Amino acid sequence: MVEDSLSPASISDNLETHFVGQRVIYYPSLASTMEVAKREAQQGAVEGTVIIADQQTAGKGRLKRTWLSPKGNIALSIILYPDLLYLPSLIMLASLAVVHGIEAVTGLKPQIKWPNDIVINGRKVCGILIESNVRGNTLDYAIIGIGVNVNLKLTDFPEILPAATSLSDELGRDVSCLSIIRSLLVEIERLYLALTTGVSIYEEWRDSLGTLGRRVRVKSGKIGYEGVAESVARDGSLLLRHPDGSLTKIVMGDVTLRD
Ligand code: BTN
Numbered sequence: 001m002v003e004d005s006l007s008p009a010s011i012s013d014n015l016e017t018h019f020v021g022q023r024v025i026y027y028p029s030l031a032s033t034m035e036v037a038k039r040e041a042q043q044g045a046v047e048g049t050v051i052i053a054d055q056q057t058a059g060k061g062r063l064k065r066t067w068l069s070p071k072g073n074i075a076l077s078i079i080l081y082p083d084l085l086y087l088p089s090l091i092m093l094a095s096l097a098v099v100h101g102i103e104a105v106t107g108l109k110p111q112i113k114w115p116n117d118i119v120i121n122g123r124k125v126c127g128i129l130i131e132s133n134v135r136g137n138t139l140d141y142a143i144i145g146i147g148v149n150v151n152l153k154l155t156d157f158p159e160i161l162p163a164a165t166s167l168s169d170e171l172g173r174d175v176s177c178l179s180i181i182r183s184l185l186v187e188i189e190r191l192y193l194a195l196t197t198g199v200s201i202y203e204e205w206r207d208s209l210g211t212l213g214r215r216v217r218v219k220s221g222k223i224g225y226e227g228v229a230e231s232v233a234r235d236g237s238l239l240l241r242h243p244d245g246s247l248t249k250i251v252m253g254d255v256t257l258r259d
Contacts, residue, residue: 213230
C-alpha cells in the first residue's frame with residue numbers, strides 16, 4: 001500500500017535509531033530539501049535531523065542537474081556533523097545504506113554505479129547528493145540528500161525513460177516509501193556509527209560497485225576519459241586503466257558503461 005503522505009511521527013515512532021530520523025521536518029511540497037537542510041544546519045539543528053518532502057518542485061541533482069521529484073517517491077536530506085576525516089566516506093555510507101534499505105524491503109539487488117548512483121539492471125533508481133561546508137580543517141556540516149524513484153511510472157517521463165527505473169516498475173506493484181525510509185535511516189545510523197568508531201566501510205562499498213572491471217567512459221569536468229574501471233581508492237576515487245596501460249585517478253565524474 002502506498003501512503004498518502006509521510007508524517008514525521010510515521011517516520012520517527014519506534015524507529016530503531018538513537019539520533020538519525022528522531023527529528024523529522026516534513027513538507028507536503030518544497031523546492032528542495034537540500035536548501036532547508038542547509039538553513040537548519042547553519043542554525044545548529046540536532047544531528048540526524050531529516051528534512052523530507054512528498055514532492056519537490058526544484059529538486060537538485062549532481063553537477064547542477066535537476067532531479068525529478070513527484071509525489072510517491074522519496075526525497076529527503078539528513079544533517080550530520082562528522083569530523084572532516086569522514087567526509088569522503090559519506091558517499092560510500094549513503095550508497096550502501098540505500099542498497100541495504102531497498103534490498104531489505106523489496107528483495108531487489110541494487111548495485112552502485114561509481115561514484116554514487118544506485119542502479120537496478122543498469123538503470124538508475126536513486127541519486128545521492130552530498131553538500132557540506134568546510135572551514136579550514138573543520139567540517140561545519142554535511143548534508144546527505146537522497147532521491148529514490150519508488151513509484152515513478154517511467155512511461156510518464158519519456159525524457160528519463162532509457163536511463164532510469166523505479167522500484168514499482170521493477171516489481172510491477174506499488175512500494176511503501178515509508179518502509180524504505182525507515183530501513184534507510186536505520187542503516188545510515190548503523191554505518192555512520194561503524195565509520196566513526198573506526199570500522200572501514202570501504203571494502204563493502206567497493207564490492208558493491210557494478211562498475212569495476214567494465215569498459216567505461218568517464219566525463220570529469222570538461223575532460224573525457226576511456227578505459228577499464230580497474231579499482232577504487234580508499235578516498236573514493238576511481239582508478240581508470242587506459243588502453244596504453246597508464247592509470248588515471250579520477251576524483252569525481254560521470255560514468256557511462258561501454259560494454
Ligand atoms: C543525482 O543523482 O544527481 C543526485 C540526486 C539527488 C536528489 C535528492 S532528492 C532529496 C535531495 N533534495 C534535492 O534537491 N536533491 C536531493
